[in-house]
Amino acid sequence: MTTFERLKAATPASWRAYTDHDFVRQMGDGSLSQDAFRHYLVQDYLFLIHFARAYALAVYKGRNLADMRAAAAGISAILDVEMKLHLKLCGEWGLSPEEIEAAPEARATMAYTRFVLDTGLRGDLLDLHVALSPCIIGYAEIGMALVNVAGGVDEKNPYAVWIKEYSGTEYQEIAEAARANLDRLAADSLTEARFPKLAVIFDQATRLEADFWQMGLDRAL
Numbered sequence: 433m434t435t436f437e438r439l440k441a442a443t444p445a446s447w448r449a450y451t452d453h454d455f456v457r458q459m460g461d462g463s464l465s466q467d468a469f470r471h472y473l474v475q476d477y478l479f480l481i482h483f484a485r486a487y488a489l490a491v492y493k494g495r496n497l498a499d500m501r502a503a504a505a506g507i508s509a510i511l512d513v514e515m516k517l518h519l520k521l522c523g524e525w526g527l528s529p530e531e532i533e534a535a536p537e538a539r540a541t542m543a544y545t546r547f548v549l550d551t552g553l554r555g556d557l558l559d560l561h562v563a564l565s566p567c568i569i570g571y572a573e574i575g576m577a578l579v580n581v582a583g584g585v586d587e588k589n590p591y592a593v594w595i596k597e598y599s600g601t602e603y604q605e606i607a608e609a610a611r612a613n614l615d616r617l618a619a620d621s622l623t624e625a626r627f628p629k630l631a632v633i634f635d636q637a638t639r640l641e642a643d644f645w646q647m648g649l650d651r652a653l
């Protein structure tokens with residue numbers, strides 16, 4: 433079993449609440465309120481900015497040049513690629529860059545992103561990557577689950593672009609690299625005595641992901 437599979441198996445209820453959330457189901461069948469999706473997109477932009485900061489922390493926490501280069505590539509993937517794609521998607525949903533940048537940060541966004549940063553600051557690189565893993569790998573699982581509903585994406589579904597993005601080969605490979613990276617770090621620094629502490633971090637991050645979906649549904653700030 434991979435380290436990621438072990439962590440998931442240790443926290444099954446939280447994992448289900450995250451990956452099977454109403455927001456996800458409603459994206460899958462196309463019934464999600466478009467205003468809820470816009471609210472989510474704006475908050476996800478703010479989320480990604482802090483995510484880039486978490487990768488910067490991973491550079492700092494790197495134990496060697498290979499760790500530092502991998503984290504630096506993560507920063508660049510977000511700042512140079514992901515943010516542009518995100519702004520394009522926001523534009524297609526009628527959201528301007530000015531509107532997005534002026535948006536207040538929701539409490540669920542603050543809670544999740546600062547939790548990840550705090551976990552990384554207090555702990556080592558493995559703690560930080562465990563806190564990041566529900567986010568990176570979870571979206572890949574959700575993308576695949578949604579694409580498998582009804583045997584493929586319905587082009588009439590307003591959320592088809594989102595589903596295709598996360599079920600696509602490129603994102604699936606990013607998630608696979610994250611799974612392998614967790615195993616590599618675990619081989620060096622995971623003891624059986626430490627596992628329950630990592631499972632707590634994983635569970636907290638997973639519950640904060642579910643709260644992020646709920647924030648979108650409720651359009652909460």
Ligand SMILES: Cc1ncc(C[n+]2csc(CCO)c2C)c(N)n1
Binds near residue numbers: 510
């Ligand atoms: C709340 C939330 N959770 C996970 C992701 C997925 N994700 C996390 S980082 C990243 C960039 C690639 O490294 C992507 C796509 C998201 N966007 N928003």
